[in-house]
Amino acid sequence: MRVVVVGAGPAGMAAARTAADAGAEVTVVDSEPEAGGQYLRGRARLRHPGVTHLKNTEAWLVEDRTLHLRGPRQLPFDALVIATGAYDRPLPFPGWDGPGVITAGAAQTLAKQGVVLGRRVIVSGTGPFLLPVAAALQDLGATLVGVYEANSPAGWLREGKAVAANRHKITELARYRKVVRHLRTRTAVIAKHGDRVTVAKLDDQWRPVGHRTEHADLVCTGHGFLPRTDLVPEAERTHDFLNVDARQRTSVPGVYAAGEVTGIGGADLAEAEGVVAGAAAAGREPPRAALEAVRRGRLFAEALGRVHAVRPGWRTWLTRETTVCRCEQVQLADLGDATTMRELKLTSRVAMGRCQGRICARNAAELTGVPFDGQRRVVAVPIPLGELADLTEETS
Amino acid sequence: MKVTFNGLPREVSHVAELLPGRFFCGIGVCFGCVAEINGVPEVRACRHPLRDGDRIRTTS
Secondary structure, three states, X not given: XXXXXXXXXXHHHHHHHHXXXXXXXXEEEOOOOOOOOOOOOOOOOOOOOOEEEEOOOOEEEEEOOEEEEOOOEXXXXXXXXXXXXXXXXXXXXXXXXXXXXXXXXXXXXXXXXOOOOOOEEEXXXXXXXXXXXXXXXXXXXXXXXXXXXXXXHHHHHHOHHHHHOOHHHHHHHHOOHHHHOOEEEOEEEEEEEOOEEEEEEXXXXXXXXXXXXXXXXXXXXXXXXXXXXXXOOOOOEXXXXXXXXXOOEOOOOOEEEOOOOOOOOOHHHHHHHHHHHHHHHOOOOOOHHHHHHHHHHHHHXXXXXXXXXXXXXXXXXXXXXXXXXXXXXXXXXXXXXXXXXXXXXXXXXXXXXXXXXXXXXXXXXXXXXXOXXXXXXXXXXXXXXXXXXXXXXXXX | OEEXXXXXXXXXXXXXXXXXXXXXXXXOOOOOOEEXXXXXXXXXXXXXXXXXXXXXXXXX
C-alpha cells in the first residue's frame, strides 16, 4: 500500500505516522525545508520508520493515481492525503497594498524567526488567531497599539455545546491575557496612509459607525483563512473547504483530506483528522479516540465559523480607487458588472496575476456579487515551461 | 546579513525588510515578494533563507 501525504504540518505528520504504523509505505511531500507546517514551523521532527520525507518539494498536479512533483518527478499512490493547510484571508481597505501591511500569518511566521517589521503595531481581523500573533509581536518588543476583533466574542455565549466539548481551547486563550487588555471588539482598521491608521467602530454587519486615527508603522491583518485545495480542483467543497466523510475521504476516489483544508479548528483537530485519514488511507479502521476528537473538534470549528464569520459590511471600507487585486493592480472601479467569475477575470484582469487569485478572487466575487466558483486551477504551482516540455518528452 | 539589493549593499535581518509593500503573506501564496535571487528569476523571496552575500534584484 503506497500512501502519499502532501503537507507536513500537524495533520500531514499524524497521517504519515499513522499510515506507516499500519504497514503502508509512506511518502510525505512538503514545500518547506523542515517539517511542522506553519504552526510548528522549525519546531517539529518527522523521522518515523516507513516514512520518506521529501522536503522543499512542491506538488502541482494529481492525475489519476499519480502525484506530479516539481523536478519533474512522479509519485504513484494507492491513497493520497491532502494536508496542505490554509492561509490568511486579507480583506482590502485603502492602503492595504502599501508598505507596513502584512497578513497576521506573515507576522507570526516572521516572529518565529525573531523578526518584527515595525515598532508600533496593530493586529486587525477576526478570530482567536489574532491573540497569539499579538502576543508574539509584543514578546519581541513591539508596542501593541491595538488588537482589533471585527466580530463580537459575545457570539460564543450562544455556542455552549461547542465550548463545553472544547474546554481546553478556553484554557489556551488564557495564555494571551497580557494582550487581551489591548483587545477592542467590533473594531477594525479600515484605512492606512503612511503611519496614520483609520480605526473604525463597526456595527454587527461590519459597517463603520465611527472612527478615529491611530499611529502605527505595521498593520497585521487576517479575516479568517482560505484553504489550499489546488491539488483537487474537482473535489466537492463547502465555502471552498473540502467536504470529507467520517473517514476523511473526499469526493475524489483514493483522495483523503485532513487538517485546515477541511475547515479551521486548530492544530489538535488537524492532528486528529490526520490520524483518521492516515489509518483509513492505509486500509485500517481509525482509532476511536481520534474519531471522537474529530467529532468534538468539528463542533468547535463550526462554532468558530459562525462567531468569526466575515460580515458583508467590509465592502464599504473600500473607495473606488482601492486595490482589490495586488498582482494586476485592479481597483474596485475596474471590476465592472460581470456575471460570472470567468467574465470578471477577463474584463478586469482581477485574479489573473501571479497569485492566480489566491488573495483576491474570493474578495472580488463578494464585491461584485458574482458567484465564487472556488479555487479551481489545473496546475497548482507556477512551473517553468521548460519543465513541462521535459515532461512531455518523457511521457510521450 | 550583508546582501546586495538592486546593486546596493544592505544589511538586514530578514528579506522582508527589503520588500516593503511586497512582502505580504510570508508563506509563498501571494507571490508579492517575487525577485531575482542570486541570478535565479521568479523566486518567492519569503521562501528563501537569506544568507550573507546574497544578491536580490527586483528591477531589471
